[in-house]
Amino acid sequence: MKYLFFFVFLIVSYKGVSQKKISTYNKSFQFDIGTSFNGSGDLGGFVVYSEYNKYFKKHFSYSVGLGATFHDNSSISNNSIDERSLYITIAGLEVLGKIGYSFVKTNKHDLGVKLGVLIRYQSNSTDSYETDYPPYNGYNVPIVIIVNNEPQRSLSLGGIAQLYYNYSINEKIFVGTSGSFQSDTNEDAISKLSLTFGMRFN
Template sequence: MKVLSPLIILFLSHTLNAQTNQSQLNKYASITGGFSKHGSGDMRGISENITFGKYFHKKLSWTTALGATIHDGSYRITSIQADGNVMDHSYRYTAGGLQISGGIAYSFMRGKRNEFGIRASAILRYQSSSYFDKLIIIFDPKTTSLPYPATYIFNSTPQKTYAVGGSPELFYNHSLGKSFFLGTTANFQADTNGDVITNLSLSVGKRFN
């Protein structure tokens, strides 16, 4: 018992000290990147975020982030020429955006190694898109006198837009040592421009005072 007592005291002291040190690291910064889908899925791409957060309660934190997305797609059109060559007339389009966001996160579980929670954020987004509002394709050489499809594009919305929106997000973080962590996030966002974007990402971050 005389031998065990100092060991028990040492173990408890180490555990309490580790928990104290962990709780003192109430700020964090992370970089997130992953796969993204725009709209109904006809545009796919990538997204990234740089996030800063601070805990103001054991399970509550506020966050702010700077993010970017880029998505692309194509409307495939081909024709076979008289010599047998296949011509590609596909219409290709891209949508890219920058955004800033701020929100509140709640951690359902926040232990020494694992953290799982939900985050709700408000978004201000700028986007530039070459996506069409209406596309008409006519492939009739007798009518158009062209040996390839004639494409008519109509745009009723601006190329560049500003919008506000919101985003709910689930997140999980696993600590590596005292301050570094790896994580995963899953979220979607919708805005006043009618854009809906879903993301599935990985993150790496660091906690600090």
């Protein structure tokens, strides 16, 4: 009988210690910074954004965030940058709202996915151009014809899918990484890979 009481005591003690270790913080604020690619990947750049998260159930959360992306490139001739080449810059500011689900959620690990919507304001300097070479153009030098059919500023709606992993350093501080893909009504497709630094609170 005493062994039974001892066994029950061990179980109760273990559950009590485990419950103390479980974080009671269901809100967090995080900052992400990383690399991103616009289109097929030939237009590279970086992304920064901040996000507020709240778990309304053990495995379900919602988040709102504000972010920015910057992408640039230039035309390349003979594997060297021509100082007379065309420079392309695309910059965007985004407001995002997402719903998340954690596949794995323990004291140390949080692995899950998020799906959401976004509003994106974008400034775009992308030009369409073609080059006519001599002797077909009637000159002794190539002629570049620039045609800009895209609006410089645009406002669009879009969707985003994200996979994330966070590791808890302690009860409040966590770090992690995430990858995401988004598309919008302006036909911009952007992929992101970033590092996460965050803090939990109530």
